[in-house]
Amino acid sequence: xxxxxxxxxxxxRRGKSxxxxxxxxSLPAGQIIGLLGPSGAGKSTIMRALVGVQSKVxxxxxxxxxxxxxxxxxxRVAYSTQASSVFDDLNVRQNLEFARTIIGADPTRxxxxxxxxxxxxxxxxxxxxxxxxxxxxxxxxxxxxxxPELLILDEPTVGLDPVLRAEIxxxxxxxxxxxxxxxxxxxxxxxxxRCDRLIFVREGRVIADDTLANILLATQTTxxxxxxxxxxxxxxx
Amino acid sequence: xxxxxxxxxxxxxxxxxxxxxxxxxxxMFVVPSLLVGLFSWMFNNATVFDKVGGRLVGLFPFVVxxxxxxxxxxxxxxxxxxxxxxxxxxxxxxxxxxxxxxxxVMALVQTGITLSFAIxxxxxxxxxxxxxxxxxxxxxxxxxMSLGLLASAFAQTEFQVIQFMPAFIFPQIIxxxxxxxxxxxxxxxxxxxxxxxxxxxxRALVNITDGLPLADVMHEVLxxxxxxxxxxxxxSLTLRKKTA
Numbered sequence: 475x476x477x478x479x480x481x482x483x484x485x486x487r488r489g490k491s492x493x494x495x496x497x498x499x500s501l502p503a504g505q506i507i508g509l510l511g512p513s514g515a516g517k518s519t520i521m522r523a524l525v526g527v528q529s530k531v532x533x534x535x536x537x538x539x540x541x542x543x544x545x546x547x548x549x550r551v552a553y554s555t556q557a558s559s560v561f562d563d564l565n566v567r568q569n570l571e572f573a574r575t576i577i578g579a580d581p582t583r584x585x586x587x588x589x590x591x592x593x594x595x596x597x598x599x600x601x602x603x604x605x606x607x608x609x610x611x612x613x614x615x616x617x618x619x620x621x622p623e624l625l626i627l628d629e630p631t632v633g634l635d636p637v638l639r640a641e642i643x644x645x646x647x648x649x650x651x652x653x654x655x656x657x658x659x660x661x662x663x664x665x666x667x668r669c670d671r672l673i674f675v676r677e678g679r680v681i682a683d684d685t686l687a688n689i690l691l692a693t694q695t696t697x698x699x700x701x702x703x704x705x706x707x708x709x710x711x
Numbered sequence: 712x713x714x715x716x717x718x719x720x721x722x723x724x725x726x727x728x729x730x731x732x733x734x735x736x737x738x739m740f741v742v743p744s745l746l747v748g749l750f751s752w753m754f755n756n757a758t759v760f761d762k763v764g765g766r767l768v769g770l771f772p773f774v775v776x777x778x779x780x781x782x783x784x785x786x787x788x789x790x791x792x793x794x795x796x797x798x799x800x801x802x803x804x805x806x807x808x809x810x811x812x813x814x815x816v817m818a819l820v821q822t823g824i825t826l827s828f829a830i831x832x833x834x835x836x837x838x839x840x841x842x843x844x845x846x847x848x849x850x851x852x853x854x855x856m857s858l859g860l861l862a863s864a865f866a867q868t869e870f871q872v873i874q875f876m877p878a879f880i881f882p883q884i885i886x887x888x889x890x891x892x893x894x895x896x897x898x899x900x901x902x903x904x905x906x907x908x909x910x911x912x913x914r915a916l917v918n919i920t921d922g923l924p925l926a927d928v929m930h931e932v933l934x935x936x937x938x939x940x941x942x943x944x945x946x947s948l949t950l951r952k953k954t955a
Contacts, residue, residue, distance in 0.1 A: 488955050525798045529953035543952070548800045559791035561724065563731040568724070575720035576801045578713060600731070616795075 478503045478624050478655045479524060479542075484533035486519050486678075493519045495678045497533075501624075501657060506650045508669030509659040510702070515675040517659040518556055521626050524657070525553040538623060549577055552617035556628040560612045562602040566593055569601060569612055570619060577620040587615045591645055607638035614645065625649065625656045631665065643668045666698035674702055681705040717801050721809020725783065726816060739779060740821055743771035744828035751833035764835040765920040766889055766913045769848040772822050773855035773909065777880055780814055780859030781872045788863065793950070803950040807943055810860060811853075818852035840919050847919060847932055851912035854935050857942035858908070864949035883909035888917070908938040 477500040486494040494516050501507055509517050522528035523535050526543015535542035538550055561569050570584045588594045591611040596604060601612055610630055617625050631639045643665075646656050650670070658669070666672055666686055674682035674689075682689050682705055686698060693704040729736060747767050754760045787793045797803065826845055829835035837844050862879065866872045886896070886904040893901050893910070904910045915931035 527794055527798060527953055529951075529955050543798075545800075548798065551798070553795055553798045555791035555795050557789075557791035559795035561728065561792060562790075563728045564724065568727055572720055572724045573796075573799075576717050576796060576799050578800065 476503055477501060479535070479537040479657075481520075481523070482534040482536075484523060484531060484535055486516075486523060486528060486532075487530050493678050494523070497680050499673060499680060499683055501655060502671065503623075503655050504650060504653050505670035506646050506656045506658060506668070507671045507673060508666055509657055509673045509675060510661070510663060510666060510698070511675035512661055516678045517661075517675055518628055519678075520673075520675065521553070521628050521657065521659060524626055525551060549620050550622055551624045551626065552620060552622040553626045554613045554617050554628060554630065556632075558609055558613045560601050560609060560616065563600065565598050565600050566604075566612055566615075567597045570615060573616045573619055579620045583619050583621070587618045590618065590648070591615045592641070607634050607642070610634065610642065611645075614642070618649070623654060625654060627656065627658050629659055629661070631658075631660060631662070639665070663697070663699040663702060672698070674705060676702075676706055676709060679709065681709050713800070714802070714805055718805045718808045718812065721801075721806055722812040722816075725810055725813035728783065729779075729813070729817065735779070739775055739817065740824050743768075743775060743821060743825040744832075746771050747825055747829050748833055751829070751835070757834060757836070760833065761836045761920065762917075763889065764829050764833070765837070765844055765848075765916040766887075768822070768826050768829050768835075768844070769851040769912055769916045770884065770887075770889070770909075772818060772825060772848065772852035773912065774876070774880060774884075775821065776814060776818060776852045776855035777859040777862070778872070778876065779817070780810070780856040781863040781866070781875065782859075782869055784810060784860055784863040785866055785869060785872055794954070797950070797952045803947045803952070806950060807860065807947040811856065811943055814856040815849075815853060818849050818856065822848045822852050838920060838922050840922075843925075843928065844916065844919050847912070847915045847928065850932055850935050850939065851909075851916070854908050854912060854939045854942075857939045857946065860946040861942045861949070864946065880909075883907045886910065887913045889913060908935055911935050911938075 479501040481497045481499040484494060484497045485492060509520060511517055519528055523531050524537060524542055537547055540546055574584055588597055591614055593608060593611055593615060596608060601609055614630060631642050650656060671685055672689060673680055689701045693701040695701040695704055750767050751760050822845060826848060830837060862875045863872060886900060886907060887909045893904055911931045911934040915928050918928045
């Protein structure tokens with residue numbers, strides 16, 4: 475399988491501090507890649523560098539064969555920020571209609587994605603009146619509208635109960651089965667099991683980039699949490 | 712073609728957002744009229760009101776538009792929607808253009824209501840130049856909007872935007888010639904006043920109600936329109952796709 479995106483020697487500075495230090499990564503196609511680490515580790519910065527909204531990036535970020543942020547990527551990559559980035563005062567359908575016009579997607583996609591994320595029956599409701607899980611699915615639906623090849627989703631399951639989380643991960647799996655690549659960030663380690671591949675980030679550095687099985691084997695641990703702790707300890711030493 | 716579609720999509724969305732907040736719509740449309748009515752009642756004198764009425768019709772929409780535009784765009788910067796949609800084919804010029812168009816629609820309605828109220832309820836005499844007055848007042852409201860769009864770039868919170876009112880709007884009102892004619896101001900203040908956009912808007916309006924030639928009106932209106940365009944351009948430059 476080819477890679478859809480890669481980081482080569484990427485560093486990001488914010489003021490005097492270094493937010494990312496010499497990151498090298500590659501995202502294989504058709505997989506769900508989990509970007510895991512505590513808050514402030516640099517997960518959002520990695521995602522922002524991928525979609526080209528992060529300033530002061532040194533090194534090379536390449537996405538689908540073009541430099542990150544290129545105009546040609548605008549419809550091939552979809553991005554949802556940590557803050558859900560939906561319009562609370564509009565209803566679900568109005569959100570999707572706006573996004574559809576901006577992206578230039580086919581009008582029939584609206585009903586299709588509404589069905590895929592299970593929001594058809596609340597399409598006429600204002601987003602602010604929805605539950606957290608439904609709100610996240612509106613954001614996901616907007617990302618899916620243009621049938622992008624790569625979806626970059628920042629904390630799409632944050633604050634959700636386990637049932638809703640499982641539902642959203644089900645949608646991710648369907649997308650991956652359809653050949654899409656997903657980069658999903660989370661600070662909840664037990665979401666690691668649902669990913670095809672993991673990237674552990676801590677203090678601006680990538681401390682692991684492999685499948686969960688390989689990471690467990692290398693660290694002689696039995697859980698993602700344990701492996702993260704072992705790798706973090708090794709980083710400190 | 713796509714670019715026009717995206718601009719109009721932004722306009723449509725902004726209008727939907729404003730419409731969804733009924734109370735704000737009511738406040739935007741009704742409050743300027745009530746304030747004009749309050750002035751008319753306070754002066755209790757048709758001659759005085761005819762002298763200041765034109766400027767009042769322009770002034771209140773200016774202030775309301777400044778606030779509405781700065782807070783809605785600030786909300787967009789903070790909610791992540793701006794960052795998200797700047798990664799789509801939407802250009803920042805389309806975003807600003809869409810906002811400007813939406814607020815033009817609002818300004819047309821709001822100024823229309825305020826002017827009608829002044830004429831039909833307060834008995835304001837426009838000296839047969841009602842359309843000219845309407846145009847000058849709408850451009851003034853748009854000037855408030857463009858200043859608001861620009862101001863939102865320099866605020867991190869809604870509180871800060873509100874503080875921009877006393878900081879940037881009140882001095883323009885105080886020095887705008889409404890309280891003391893420019894010619895009676897100390898030279899330094901007169902010079903400062905000449906550089907403030909609201910001074911020119913108010914002068915355009917007073918030139919209309921004083922029955923001055925069209926050229927004197929258009930000269931001021933063009934200055935205001937230029938400030939408007941300048942602020943929108945600067946505003947779009949502050950919408951950086953890349954942020955720290």
